[in-house]
Every structure is written in structure tokens, then in C-alpha cells.
Amino acid sequence: MTSLDLYTWKTSNGRKATIMLEECGLEYNVHPIDISTEMQFSDEFVAINPNSKIPALVDHNGPNGDRITIFESGAILMYLAEKTGLFMPTEPEKKYEVIQWVMFQMGGIGPIFGQVHHFKRAAKEKVPYAINRYFNECRRLYGVLDARLENRNFLANEDLSIADFCVLPWVFRHDWQEINLQDFQNVQRWYEMLMSRPALSKGMEIPK
Numbered sequence: 678m679t680s681l682d683l684y685t686w687k688t689s690n691g692r693k694a695t696i697m698l699e700e701c702g703l704e705y706n707v708h709p710i711d712i713s714t715e716m717q718f719s720d721e722f723v724a725i726n727p728n729s730k731i732p733a734l735v736d737h738n739g740p741n742g743d744r745i746t747i748f749e750s751g752a753i754l755m756y757l758a759e760k761t762g763l764f765m766p767t768e769p770e771k772k773y774e775v776i777q778w779v780m781f782q783m784g785g786i787g788p789i790f791g792q793v794h795h796f797k798r799a800a801k802e803k804v805p806y807a808i809n810r811y812f813n814e815c816r817r818l819y820g821v822l823d824a825r826l827e828n829r830n831f832l833a834n835e836d837l838s839i840a841d842f843c844v845l846p847w848v849f850r851h852d853w854q855e856i857n858l859q860d861f862q863n864v865q866r867w868y869e870m871l872m873s874r875p876a877l878s879k880g881m882e883i884p885k
């Protein structure tokens with residue numbers, strides 16, 4: 678029986694957790710939180726994440742065998758990396774190289790790409806200033822990724838890490854962002870290589 682309960686929905690932030698769990702080969706229970714029907718605001722879910730956002734993880738066998746709840750996708754990935762010893766090195770220099778690219782995703786890519794999705798697709802009113810502001814920053818961030826991935830296979834160090842898992846589900850939505858990956862060929866190579874991994878692509882489809 679697994680000790681892990683994941684509360685999630687099939688979005689960019691949710692997919693980070695499911696691809697990490699699948700890549701680690703961990704068993705876990707999936708609790709779908711349909712954010713389109715506002716399940717994230719239910720009392721049961723708010724008790725797990727007071728910020729009402731997916732994903733959130735409960736480990737009934739956390740540190741010292743105690744139950745622990747974790748929200749914020751970056752924190753969930755770091756927790757699972759430390760629990761399993763996978764996808765984040767322990768040597769400080771290498772570990773912080775991973776963490777800085779995780780933070781780059783959490784503080785830059787996530788919020789900016791999220792606004793691109795909102796203003797280009799969801800917003801009823803099309804606001805050119807907002808669309809241009811977030812799209813230009815989105816393109817700039819693709820440029821940062823592309824420069825970083827020149828002559829490299831992964832974002833941090835020489836190995837696949839949680840930094841790659843954090844960024845990938847946002848690049849997966851390049852069509853929503855109206856980004857042509859051929860303009861960012863290093864990102865495209867990295868993206869295609871990661872998407873060809875069976876565990877990762879399985880994680881992209883959860884919850885069903």
C-alpha cells in the first residue's frame with residue numbers, strides 16, 4: 678500500500694508532480710481536483726492546501742514516519758527528490774544548480790506563461806497591452822532556455838533533474854502560447870527527447 682496521496686488536475690503544475698512520481702517509479706493514489714468546478718475551494722482540499730491550488734501531496738509516511746502535507750509544485754518535487762534520492766544531487770553545488778532552475782520556472786516561466794494562456798485564450802476581453810507584455814516576456818524566457826540548452830542535454834548539471842520536469846509541462850503548451858518551437862531548436866531537441874520517455878509521457882496523462 679502506498680503512503681502517497683496526490684491531489685491534482687491535468688494542468689502544467691499538476692503534470693510536474695505526476696511526471697516526477699512516474700519517473701521515480703513510485704506508487705501513489707490520485708485524487709482528481711477538478712478546478713473547473715471549484716473543487717479546489719472545498720473545505721477538504723483547503724485543509725491540505727490553504728492556497729486552494731493544485732497540486733498538493735500528502736505523505737502518510739513522511740519524515741520520522743509522520744504524516745506531512747506539501748503544496749507548491751516545486752516543493753513537492755524537491756520533497757520527492759529527497760525522499761527517493763532521485764533527480765536532485767546531494768552535493769551542494771549541483772543541488773543548488775537544480776534548485777535555481779526550479780526557481781526560474783516557479784518564479785518566471787509559471788507565472789508568465791500562465792498569463793499568456795489567460796490573456797490569449799481564456800480572457801473574454803482581448804487586451805493587446807496584456808497580451809503583448811506577457812507574450813514578449815514568454816518569448817524572452819524561451820530564449821533563455823534555448824541559450825541554456827545549447828550543447829547541453831538538460832537544464833542543470835549533466836543529468837535529468839526536477840528542473841527539467843518543472844519546465845517541460847509549460848513548454849508542452851507551446852501551441853497555446855503561439856510559440857513555434859522551430860524558432861528555439863535547442864528547446865525543441867530537449868522537449869522531443871524528454872517526451873520520448875515512457876514514464877514521463879505516462880505522467881503527462883494523469884489524471885485520466
Ligand SMILES: N[C@@H](CCC(=O)N[C@@H](CS)C(=O)NCC(=O)O)C(=O)O
Pocket residue numbers: 688689690691712717729730731732748749750751783787
Ligand atoms: N505556484 C503554484 C501554482 C499552482 C497553480 O496555479 N495551480 C493551478 C492549476 S495549474 C490551480 O490550481 N488553479 C486553480 C485556481 O486558481 O483556482 C504551484 O506551482 O503549485
